[in-house]
Amino acid sequence: MASEVVDCEVIFPLNTADILGTATNSSHAILDSSDPYENLNNLTGARTNCDSNDVSLNTQSNGCTDGFRNGDVGLLEIAVEAQPDLVFESDLVPVNQDQQFIRPRVYLERESFSNQNEDSMSRTTNASSILDDNSTPAGDEESGSDSMLWKNQKKHFFVLSEAGKPIYTRHGNEEQLVTLFGVMQALVSFVEDGEDSMDVILAGDTKFVFLHKTPLILVAVSKMRDSVLQLLLQLEYIFNQISSVITRTHLEKIFEQRRNYDLRRLLAGSERLMDNLVNYMDNDFSVLLGAVKCLPMPASDRDAVTQTIHQQCNKIKNLVFTVLIGNNQLISLVRVNKKHLLHPSDVHLIINLVNSSETFKTAEGWTPICLPHFDPRSFLYVHASYLSEDCQACMLFFTTDRDSFFSLSDAKKNIVDRLRRHNNILESITLALNSTCPVISQLGCANVRHFVYKSRLSAQYTNANNGPPYQHEQGQLYLMDLYRHMHGRMHSASRPLKTMCHTTEKEILFGLVTPSYELYMILEPMTTKPAIVNAANAVLKWTKREEETHFITTSGSW
């Protein structure tokens, strides 16, 4: 029956011996210092800064020792990195990987991967010799690096293998950019020959950021106001997105065995995930802030939802957590075991999965997913489906048991039934999904055009709706760019700031970072300093008052 629901396909059979090897390794591998990933992290100063942007880490020392005693290294990492309020639990049973690797093909979008030649291209590390060979293969003018359309793109992302094989480009077609991929690989390896690593190239208003995370090289090219750290984080997300499809372990193994492997064959069908992810990072505050946005709804309704899900779920074996998502926002998160923390970046990948999969709307989805912060080495299985025709919130169950599709399918039906019967909470969810919260008018501060507030302790944020003059698409991009600039300055690696107030011709940018919260505002350009301070206080007061509506404040553990 599962195959009726999603079009399952055997992507590649795994060698049993390999899997056993991997499985035994997985409990220790993260602590193994020979892991190239680990080494890279230690060497890259910038990355440390990326990860340490939440003070709340200190409060996690308990979780950390718990995880450690358990002997499960995956847990240790989660406990250290996750936020206290997003904590859910279950018994993590060692994943039985002694099976064929099955991945549903749900997202086939592009056609460009049908015929790839296997030829390993001979690469030379002599950069100047590559330059002489700067012609791109002739053909589709829309996507080659010579086309104006391609050149004018504001932001590019590239993924390639260490051998220089193209894996992903946001704009254009990998085949036509083969030479460019070769140059990027050559630059990276040239710098690494000198026992150094390529970080950033700055040219005019464009930033080129390189991240070499074995076995992949990721490159971001941005003409926007992203900071280098922000671009690095975005590259991490792309890396994580790839890992979530094939797991880190497998990714490494593939390239250990065949340096010249063309990874696009394995990722075929998930281009849409990648494209959606980069758009999501461009348009949403979540990745920028490293926080999750919750769907605003009355606390009593949210509690009732969570309660209902929990009642249905606590008996299901091997369930790790259950997530309810609507409009790219978190509605409810139920963890079945206290020890399991969910990192915001994993939540973002889950949101991206929901975003990218139209099929969940019409059918129940069943797919393996690796959540890199939860456990980069193995798969969880996710049952995903929308609540109902009239309530477009997507429910996802994460389990370690690959055979529990039917029990989860039943659980979902029961949950929907109960939500419908019990005071019709389903309707309150629909209402919350369809209404926009008039945040700015609730503030009572005419000077404030827009704001974003992040609670650092819970890794959640909320923001005002895009009102005038930012209501249109151009305005929204412009607004995001202002926030990126502000966030970049406030969280600069070498010179972080506590407060900033920047008056430009068109608006005032105000930022405030404290150990427990971050506040960013865009105000009318003529606002006086005392009025700015008043506005900041008004927003803080508002968040205090509306906290229960806009944030999940209960710890969510049972």
Place this chain on the structure above:
Amino acid sequence: MTNSESEKSHSLVNFFVFDTSRNFPEDEEYKSIIYYYPKETSKDTQMKEIGRTAAILKFSQTFGTSGNCHSLHTRKTRQYFNEPEPGFCMAMTVKLPNMSLHNDLEPHDKVFNSLLVHSYHMFRLFMGTMSSALKVSEQPEEELEQLKLRAAYFYSKHLQMMPLEDADLADAFLGIQFLPMDKLSFLKVRSLVSHVEQTFPCITSTTVLYQDQIIWTGLCQDDIQLIYNYLTTKLFPASLSLNTETRFLTGPADVHSLTSEMRIPHVFLNHSQTIPDECQLVVYRIAGVTVCLFIPASVELDHDFFASLDLIVGPRIVALSADVAEQALVRKTNSSLNTGTDSIRFLYFNQWNMAFKSTLHQSIPGHRRILQCQPSANNDVIKTCADLCEDFSSFGEGEILVKTKSDAWVIGKLSNQRHLYVVVTRKNAELVDICDEVRRLRNLLFKDILLLE
């Protein structure tokens, strides 16, 4: 240099200039290298570095970038690029101090990039443009020979003078300190200049300084900025070791001796013209007043010229000097009143006339200025000023207030091409207090100057 010192400061890894327009045969590519520091580097390594630089520049152009590629960050180094003239490229690599220990020592891109650009401007001032040094020849490598000699001559000295350890925003601005005077004294100086220029018609331009401050200049903005920098960072410090009797800092060492050696530098001015003016620079100093005379290179200067110059101009300057010294003194007492306390300091730069004033720095005539601020905040605040300056160039005019992690407030204002940066290091100051503080300072110091509220 001891180990611990080298860990803390930026050291120059390499500095090179190369030709990008000529095609050399593959085994003779090294001939495109115009200058490479350190000299001892093997040809192979030189070529590799240049190949990489060329690759990076080319790569960055692929994306239709506006503006040139200016820097490369690797984990251990920073490399800065400049394409000063069509067909030529220069690059400079700086090794980072151990960043995990000294995060605040990260070089500021804006500042270091301007060091590189400045090194070319100085080259152009003394050696002319790179293309002007090319000679017509059938063999491409011979075309470059003259340029290679000039580059070696200039950069071998210039690189030693680059302030890699303590470069800051002031080096990016490269401003000028003017000595404002009352009308009468100024007219006296002006009439001296006219007198000199009439008596010696070969003089095309004159500049007058008192100590390190400019009173009058006939040069255009770009030229005076470089000449001023040359005088204050090279010529004046070097003259400290000279005999006090020496009046010609450039020219004959002893004006009374016919056999005295003549050392007159040539400078290239007015680069906006198709053919820049090549001038001889004669610097004459007496009683603290310095007069710089620019004379076309075609004019031959003999001993008589210097003798009569000394005879006619000397006494007039001496007569003037008391007046000037008094003016300078008045300004000095005024400004010490103005600077207020240690907790509030400022840096001012006017892009129109290159006027520069800073109480964040301490300037000692004949020496490089030094930063003076609370030590803990030193590096941080001056780099924050540079950050704000970068924000102004991307957002346009406006005002920025920031509070740094060390709780110092830095306020930047850009209006009408005038930059003002104020650093307030008072404890527990709030946003609104800081604004009042800055307003007070501005009313005191810049009441005549329009600054955006």
